[in-house]
Amino acid sequence: MTLWFVFALMTVAAIFAVLWPLSRGSSAQGGGSEAAVYRDQLAEIDRDVAAGLIGVSEAEAARVEIGRRLLAAADGEPGLPARANLGLRRGSAILALVGLPIAAVTFYLAVGSPRLGDFPLAERTRTADASQPLENMVAQVEAHLEKNPTDGRGWTVLAPVLARLGRYDDAVRAYRNSITHAGDSAERRSDLGEALAGAAGGVVTAEAKAEFERAVAQNADDPKANYFLGLAAEQDGRQADAAAIWQGMLAKSPADAPWRPLIQAALARVGGSTVPALSNDAMAAAKDMNEDDRGAMIRGMVDRLATRLKQNGEDVEGWLRLVRAYLVMGERDKATSAVAEARQAVAGDAERLRQLNTGLKNLGLDG
Amino acid sequence: MIAEAGHYALVLALGLALIQSTVPILGARWGDHALMNVARSTALAQLLFVGASFAALTMLHVVSDFSVVNVFENSHSMKPLLYKITGVWGNHEGSMLLWVLILALFGGLVAAFGNNLPLSLRAYVLAVQGWIAAAFYLFILATSNPFLRIARPPIEGRDLNPVLQDIGLAVHPPMLYLGYVGFSISFSFAVAALLEGRIDAAWARWVRPWTLVAWIFLTLGIAMGSYWAYYELGWGGWWFWDPVENASLMPWLAGTALLHSAVVMEKRNALKVWTILLSILTFSLSLLGTFLVRSGVLTSVHAFATDPARGVFILLILCLFIGGSLSLYAWRASALKQGGLFAPISREGALVLNNLFLTSACATVFIGTLYPLALEVLTGDKISVGAPFFNLTFGPLFVPLLLAVPFGPLLAWKRGDLIGAAQRxxxxxxxxxxxxxxxxxxxxxxxxxxxxxxxxxxxxxxxxxxxxxxxxxxxxxxxxxxxxxxxxxxxxxxxxxxxxxxxxxxxxxxxxxxxxNSEYIGTMKPRDVATVAGYQLKLDDITQRQGPNFREMIAQFTISRDGETLQVMTPSKRNFTTRGSSTTEAALLTRGASQLYVSLGDTNADGAIAVRIYHKPLVxxxxxxxxxxxxxxxxxxxDRRLRVGAPKPAKAARALAPAE
Structure with missing residues (x-):
């Protein structure tokens, strides 16, 4: 209710600003005029002559000139007497009294959120409780880790949550910190790889692949790492290798392993479509889609990547992922133009440009 | 309530701007003093409401109210208070709000201190200000509203771009905007003169202080921006001929020309039509700058966000105001009375020469900035026009200008004596x-x-x-x-x-x-010594430090010259976790007007760090x-005195050239 009271006060003030001069009538004087300026200029010349700033003959010439202007100004002065135009005044008054509040309130209601109160942070943290949304708790953990960056357990807890929330870049950082401070393990390496692939919109990048390879080196049977290594092979177009990896997994895994259906689906796909594959969660969602929807989903991911790179073009890895995604989707034109954009974006930085060119060479594009 | 009150105040300001843009014109047309005076009170009330709106947004940033999208996207609760405040205009929406606040400020100043203006002129000027203001309020409310809310507010914001977390943000944008927007007053005066169909020396007298204020702020704003880029971006460069920099340089060049031609007009009643055109062009270039920077056509540290709707909206505003004012000019300029006469060799002639060079230089920058953009739109080709182009075109234009500068003030009005000036x-x-x-x-x-x-x-x-x-x-x-x-x-x-x-x-x-300029670029380990321009820089140590919202790697250098220790320099690299980005903080050692500049690069695996050291003489x-x-x-x-251009009386009959 206070809010509407404040609105009303403000509206009254605005209306008053329009009505006040209207009510004062024509009593106000007519303001300054050109003639006044020229008269002052003439006075100025007298002062300058007295101070010796200009010569007498020059002053005379200037006086003649200004005198001419003064006459012209007096002639041209619009001899408008103050005429009160009552009709127009009434119109303006009505405009202010009725039009202004109606227009303002209508406009405001269309864009504003009058029901929403204030949320200053100081008050909110005092009333923190278990019912607050997940994001808030994540933020608190992040704030804690910001101050204690070596808390390995904290990073280990935070990382999968971030990945679930779709904040892959942050999840990558969290997994890396978790590996640094809480120790290396096959699961953490393959989780890190998955987050990297997630950040790349589902493409298993060279960086992600390296993590999966590290995971396999520690535990040759790690299912996630093996699945993604197969996916990497598939995305590289080495269908046979992918099939071999997955078949090996099926052979080794117990019959009730939860990932069996996923591997079987992947195996069925090999040799068929060549769409860039998705992370596990996205894959589960994509399974229920028809071909068009799936295409749209992939396109969405690629577009998001492209938009992100438009805003921050320094990410060489990102550019390579984008080019690669376009190549996989068979859109060579777009890939070429992405290469051009990438070159322009990193042109100022020789080191990045070199990385980019090497990466492009690896993708089979000109170096 | 703060957010919503600020929002409503902005809407009311739009309503007042619409009234301010119509009622006073009717008043001036029909000679009704009361209607003309509406301009004054609405301009002041508008300033009040925009001021309240801006204060509300600042308040929201200070208390970290993340239910406001703008605060959530650009603030962080752990940011130091200064950056919470400067962060208000360190983003697109907030900076547009600052833009209209300054516009309203200038309108309010004309309303409050314009008592010496004829009533009808003041009414027209404020009405034109009202048009500009209304267009930008609409733009803000429709496409870049800083008061949009989130129903379930997040607990932490996304932080401000680290590059902007610097004292420079407190000074550079407000200064630059005071300059850009200040030229709107001379624009409004020019359009008002065209609408009234009358213009004379008194007009120049009235516009003078406004143009000067805008010019002073623009000069300082550009210089400040250049210095900021110099110490913050870590490359030691101070001007890149970046399109955004050019966008601020163009109004400055045109504004400088305007300043000089307005002197001729005030003192000698000549060059009137040209001055009007320059007023229009200067503000048009300011608008163009706003468009280039705010529409996302250019990607740079200034382009906070890109959104096609915004670009199209600003383009519309641009076309409306530039196209409208130039058409008005084409239609009405011929009706204006021509001014006084002068010989080619005279103070007026020198100022015309100045204008010629300044506008050509401005045109050069204009072409160099817009040609690549136009080409990209038309053909999709990306070319970059950089320093070589500008050095080859801008330089040759400025050399004769600089040669002529000392002559101008020494020539007499109306007819001068070139040989006499040369002797002096x-x-x-x-x-x-x-x-x-x-x-x-x-x-x-x-x-x-x-x-x-x-x-x-x-x-x-x-x-x-x-x-x-x-x-x-x-x-x-x-x-x-x-x-x-x-x-x-x-x-x-x-x-x-x-x-x-x-x-x-x-x-x-x-x-x-x-x-x-001499430089040293290489990697250094602790206890290594680099020598640049006679200074020995010894890297003592590399340490880590935790800042309020960043972690910092500080390198400590001891500087000595001829065995005498001068000072310790501590360049650093800051890592901002929230945005996942880092900034380099260069260290500067000032000796007279020269500076030693040290900035850090990346660390190697073996503990060595890349450093760039520059010695910049007289920088x-x-x-x-x-x-x-x-x-x-x-x-x-x-100088509140009136200006009189006292001409030398003619000694002999001499051919006089018409002024325009």
């Missing part, structure tokens, strides 16, 4: 030649152009001093008389001398920095020059 400039010329000769001898075999350029700069500075000496009669009259005369000189004359000398000072800085002059110019402008602004 003899001393300045000799000083310049000596400077060139000394430099050639000193840097034997070095750069050829640099000593010549410095000679030119010395000529400009000495020329400005000559003007003062001539006017006070120094060396010709007893010293006491000269001092008395110097006191009696109009402050505007002092202002001219300072501004012109500032030009020369900046040129010296530019030439020295680009020619005799500070680059920014002292503009500060001198602005000081000159300030002196001129404080």
């Amino acid at each position: 400039l003899m001393a300045a010329g000799i000083a310049a030649l000596i400077a060139v000769a000394v430099l050639f001898a000193w840097t034997f075999g070095g750069a050829t152009l640099a000593p010549l350029a410095i000679g030119l700069a010395v000529f400009v500075i000495a020329g400005a001093l000559t003007d003062l000496a001539e006017r006070t009669g120094l060396f010709r009259t007893p010293f006491a008389v000269a001092i008395a005369r110097a006191r009696g000189l109009p402050r505007a004359t002092w202002g001219t001398a300072f501004a012109h000398a500032g030009l020369g000072v900046a040129l010296i800085g530019i030439v020295c920095e680009t020619t005799w 500070l002059l680059i920014w002292w020059g503009p500060v001198l110019m602005a000081f000159g402008g300030l002196l001129s602004l404080s």
